[in-house]
Amino acid sequence: MSLSNALVSAAFDFGTAYSGYAYSLRSDFNEDPTKILTCEGWPASKGLSMKTATCVLFNEKQEFDSFGYEAENKYMTLASEHFHHNWFYFRRFKMELYGEKSITEKMVIEDVNGKPMKALIVFQAAIKYLKEHFLANIKKFQAVLDDEIQYVLTVPAIWSDSAKKFMRLAANGAGIQDDHLVIALEPEAASIYCQHIKTERVSTDFAKSIVGTKYVVVDIGGGTTDVAVHEKCLGGKIKELFHASGGNWGGNMVDEAFFQFLIRLFGGPVLAKMKKDYLFDYFDIMQDFECQKRNLSLEREDTNYILRVPPSLSKCTKKYI
Ligand SMILES: Nc1ncnc2c1ncn2[C@@H]1O[C@H](COP(=O)(O)OP(=O)(O)OP(=O)(O)O)[C@@H](O)[C@H]1O
Ligand SMILES: [Mg+2]
Missing domain, CATH: 3.30.420.40 (ATPase, nucleotide binding domain)
Known part of the structure; x- marks a missing residue:
């Protein structure tokens, strides 16, 4: 076949x-x-x-x-x-x-x-x-x-x-x-899919946009952000106008910034000990952050993040005070 x-x-x-x-x-x-x-x-x-x-x-x-x-x-x-x-x-x-x-x-x-x-x-x-x-x-x-x-x-x-x-x-x-x-x-798979979906953010369905329409696809994932610039061609085909670009700018970077914030707050050795001896609690903190990250809204004022501190974190902290 x-x-x-x-x-x-x-x-x-x-x-x-x-x-x-x-x-x-x-x-x-x-x-x-x-x-x-x-x-x-x-x-x-x-x-x-x-x-x-x-x-x-x-x-x-x-x-x-x-x-x-x-x-x-x-x-x-x-x-x-x-x-x-x-x-x-x-x-x-x-x-x-x-x-x-x-x-x-x-x-x-x-x-x-x-x-x-x-x-x-x-x-x-x-x-x-x-x-x-x-x-x-x-x-x-x-x-x-x-x-x-x-x-x-x-x-x-x-x-x-x-x-x-x-x-x-x-x-x-x-x-x-x-x-x-x-x-x-x-980004090409996303771009092809866009040829068929009705988009709400433009005045007309993307599927109905004319041949020659140029557009940018920004695929922001966990690891990478891929940017592609395409042009709609005849017969449902697409043309790449520029080489894809991007970098390691995914959601992981936000998690990493949060981890660095914890290091600033509690100290590197505390976090290292936490990962070594209380891995379960460390994963729990990061999972909690993942859920809270998803619920944050730029429109809302109440964007406080409440960090639950497991007893193991204070135990590790005391060791270094
Ligand atoms: N509502 C949200 N607000 C902020 N970040 C979010 C939200 N929803 C998902 N994320 C983040 O998006 C990332 C997951 O997206 P996605 O599933 O597209 O990535 P991926 O396919 O795993 O990664 P990649 O394509 O880079 O290999 C995670 O880092 C997750 O924390
Ligand atoms: Mg992905």
Whole structure:
């Protein structure tokens, strides 16, 4: 089966903070390109996003254990009982592929406690989990052969060629053959989607805007912000007017600024001790911040942030007073 005849197109959004997938059946697409299905029932989901957390957990033998909120919860439980030290827990690891450095399949990355593991195994495990979750989901209501599926994996436009190639290798390792795989650029996927949606912020539907319309797509994620400038062409095609640009200016930077604020407030050694001895409480503070960050509104005056201080933080602080 050639890719253009695939019965199902499944796209994985492997994000720095959150990952998920969406899929579309050819018959639905021909009728309405915006008829897209997504996964709504992630295990242990906290309902923060349609995606699940990009976290992978491996046991002491480096065998895959869990992904997403499930992995986050399990690691938190292990940490609360201090059983986590020999496990391998990776979060926000997509950013390891960002930057000027050349990425190779031999690359090694460190888990949250600095324990090294082959990056390819970590990325493969994440993509494999998404693929298997998608297959289990679609097979509940649609008979489809593996060979009839086209997979799309999106990557930041500002990544190097070696990073994009690495993601292809990881997808291959996760059981997605090259002839069934399209690596798409995140802002381009967003731009194509914009061709079909009705936008509320412009006087007319974007879908009805004229050929020649030039526009900027700004994709602000957890890790990167990708900026693309496109022009609408005939036949639903788009033209890139400038090379994609951007940088590591995602929501993670806000979290990092909050962490630096905590360091200024309590001192670096206190936070280091907290991470080492009370990892559960440290994650709890950061998760609380994530929820509060989402509820902040620029229009509202009451933008006070209340930081709950766990007893362990005051314990660590006392040690250094
Ligand atoms: N309402 C909100 N206000 C502020 N930040 C938010 C809000 N909602 C989500 N975020 C932040 O957006 C980021 C997640 O966005 P998204 O899921 O698009 O990123 P991603 O796909 O994981 O990352 P990337 O595309 O960079 O790899 C997180 O940093 C999250 O804290
Ligand atoms: Mg993203």
